[in-house]
Amino acid sequence: MIWKEKYRIGVSMIDKQHQELFRRVEDFIVNLRSSGKWEDRQEKVKSTMEFMKEYVVVHFRAEEEYQKKINYPGLAEHQRIHAGFKEEINNFAQKFEEEGYQEDLVQSLAGKLLAWLINHVASEDQKIGSYAKSLGGDSNEG
Numbered sequence: 001m002i003w004k005e006k007y008r009i010g011v012s013m014i015d016k017q018h019q020e021l022f023r024r025v026e027d028f029i030v031n032l033r034s035s036g037k038w039e040d041r042q043e044k045v046k047s048t049m050e051f052m053k054e055y056v057v058v059h060f061r062a063e064e065e066y067q068k069k070i071n072y073p074g075l076a077e078h079q080r081i082h083a084g085f086k087e088e089i090n091n092f093a094q095k096f097e098e099e100g101y102q103e104d105l106v107q108s109l110a111g112k113l114l115a116w117l118i119n120h121v122a123s124e125d126q127k128i129g130s131y132a133k134s135l136g137g138d139s140n141e142g
Ligand SMILES: [Fe+2]
Pocket: 063, 078, 082, 120, 124, 125
């Protein structure tokens, strides 16, 4: 399991979405490491890309809305980081469209997704949780 309890930021809506992202990325990686024909495993790549393109937008929007709600001072910077990641996903999607699901490109996507997700959730998103906690009250109502 890639998800760790320490990744929780203490805002249940965001934590649930993060867990779903971790679950999907893990599923994707397990599939990539499995044996069997590459052609058969490409379906998983397609569905993961479809999911990522949609869910990342939904999740980033929700996370940014929450930051607005609590007047999080790092919102602009956080939005910039989110926008950069969305662009990377879209670049991969574009390459897949042009070149097909090349195995090395897919492997590099998997590495990138995992590294980004862990780094982002373990550091940048934690700051949102700390800020929410510093306000007192129940951050889980967000
Ligand atoms: Fe974030």
